[in-house]
Amino acid sequence: MSFWENFWNIFWWFLCVYAFIAFLYALFVIIGDIFRDHELNGWLKAIWIVFLAFVPFLSVLVYLIARGKGMVERAGERARKDQEASDAYIRQVATASPTEEIAKAKALLDSGTISPDEFEKIKSSVLV
Template sequence: MSFWENFWDIFWWFIYVYAFFAFLFALFVIIGDIFRDRELNGWLKAVWIVFLAFLPILGVLVYLIARGKGMTERARERARQNREASDAYIRQVATASPTEEIAKAKALLDAGTISPDEFEKIKSSVLV
């Protein structure tokens, strides 16, 4: 009987492949967390890496149990810092300086596109 002829062999093969990739994902997330953790000194990082290299399944389970909560807090803090940095960058790039806004409004006034009253409104709103 061939492997592909038995449904349950195929089913369990997919379960094993899924578990293997889930383990690899967890392992790489843990290794990334070890190197990003600023509170963990170099020796402890080395111990964790050796532990993960020689006893990978046990190492992943122990790390998740011992440091899982801190892992979540560090990930949340990194996400907050990334969001703040991207928001600051967007604000910096998206908004023009008051001088640029007034210069644009003056060009529109000189072209006759806006009236002097509209120019004064724009100027007063930019300077606020």
């Protein structure tokens, strides 16, 4: 066998594997979207799952055509909610109120870890 014949066989194999993985990804995204959609009732969800199990390629195409726009909207809404939750958590954890900072500095002053000058420096930086 020549090099080019092996090369094209390998290229074709990689293309088929890529297409299969892309199909599986689309299938799992659709299944996740089906279960996240609160507008579909249980029977419609079951029907979609049955069609995805027995006629997967056609069902994926039909789902993307029929419900693709709603799928994008639900994904965007979910991303927005996740971002808001993440931002709220970061604000809660990262920022302490000035009174908390002064109380921490006072505790360090009382324990002798910092000097009164350092306490005043911390206090003035927090209040600015």
